[in-house]
Amino acid sequence: MDGTGYARPVIPQGDPPTQDAQVRPQSLMLSFLGVHVLNRGVAVFSGSVIDVFARVGVSEEAVRSTLTRMVKRDLLARHRDGRRMYFGLTARSAAVLEDGEHRVWRSGAVNNDWDGTWTMVGFSLPESWRSLRHDLRSRLVWGGFGPLQNALWVAPGVVDVTDLVHDLDLNEHLKVFTARTAKPTEADQIVHAAFDVPAIAERYRAFLRRWDRDHPLPGAPDDLARQLLLHTEWLQLVRQDPRLPAEHLPRDWPAIRAEQVFRTLAEAYRQPASSIAESVLETIPVEGSSAGV
Template sequence: MIPHGDPPSPDAQVRPQSLMLSFLGVHVLGRGVAVFSGSVIDVFARVGVSEEAVRSTLTRMVKRDLLARHRAGRRMYFGLTTRSVAVLRDGEHRVWRSGAVNDDWDGTWTMVGFSVPESWRSQRHDLRSRLVWGGFGPLQNGLWVAPGVVDVPGLVDDLDLNAYLKVFTARTAKPTEADQIVHTAFDVPAIADRYATFLRRWDHTHPVPDAPDDLARQLLLHTEWLQLVRQDPRLPAEHLPPDWPAIRAEQVFRTLARAYQEPARAIAESVLDTVPAEIPPP
């Protein structure tokens, strides 16, 4: 399950909801708690997000079934929903299990052909956005490809466009080469540039010196990295330059994530006011 809407733009400023999802994934997922809104405001102030923006984000995420309200006395707490758990588990998988470097590709491609009426502009936009989110790139008009086997129904079932789709798994055959597909369907230099941008910001002895503490640095790091890997189709490493920047970027992310983990957890425990909260059934 994925959040509705487009994948983040590569140059977009980090949005409060993206920061919120990172915060929930690191400090709420799996703990069975809801968090007091005031303590969330405290945490987000550390990364320059205003109280108004936090409250607006919390309200919007409740409306989208990504958060549930829990009242305790006069205080309002926010906990996870079945839907947000699925979104956060997907992010956790992309960050810690899939990884940024696809060095075990078996030569399989997932192909999606579609023919949606031209007048259905909104549906076409939503379909393309979901395909990009799922790691697909446009090989030619109406034909998109992604490396590996992709759960296409999990991406697009709720769009009600199945009658307009044709989905295959395939391998290339002469005269077509996998390298051609990689460099035709995907903007390889743009992907590399996003990783290079991450490295310029984080590959230092003391990255983000203006952040007040390791909780703030952890929140920024995880948010930027998750946005980065969600935009990465995980192209086969054998068809990418040997100095592919994702290799170094992932090393930097993992090193910093480990360094920030315990200090950030200690700060969060001192700041966060929580109450037990069950996830409501779907």
């Protein structure tokens, strides 16, 4: 759980967070599914998905490859209707998307309710376990942790580390604590020692440079394309953000303005994008979130 009492993100296997600003097709696909498929009880024809993704410059080959990979990762299920193939959610992808919905609309980008608690994780892995060490660090970053010092990581709030790393089978190699700072250590020191605060701020400023204007993305063909790109970029931002306590951040923290811009644009695009999607998407009803072919 995070500092607000909600579960930390469900992590799609093989798709850890990245600092790279380039948007990957799977990230776009998850945004598309979250906005237009989640909780609707439908599967979407692959051809209409290709039509949507062409609007943001993703090729048919890339879309088909992404759909195939997501099936293999149990993030999509195939549904055949005649000669046509449709794709619907699985229980796993529904959990991923519901987590994203929570991060975007409920927990928010600004942590104003931190209670002073930190979760600390210490670990010791053999040198030969390089791949596992990489996976563990990726999971910790995803869960809002930063490296305080060698093999000691820290995150604001109470984090369910067991859930975060459950499939890595490393419980015997981890030491997990919840703690508060004590003199002479100050919380502000922890924030700036374990996290690259300027880099986090710059990601939000980059978002504002693209979106905080009268007519964002003038080259996009329509509001469905803008909606898809907006939601994808914002979700990547909030999932890379450890939600550091606002009281230990600059007063002009750019996430405040960025979240206002996101919410305003998301509402502006919602109805026109929905109308376009209804005219483009061909769907069939499916029973349950994980129904198979």
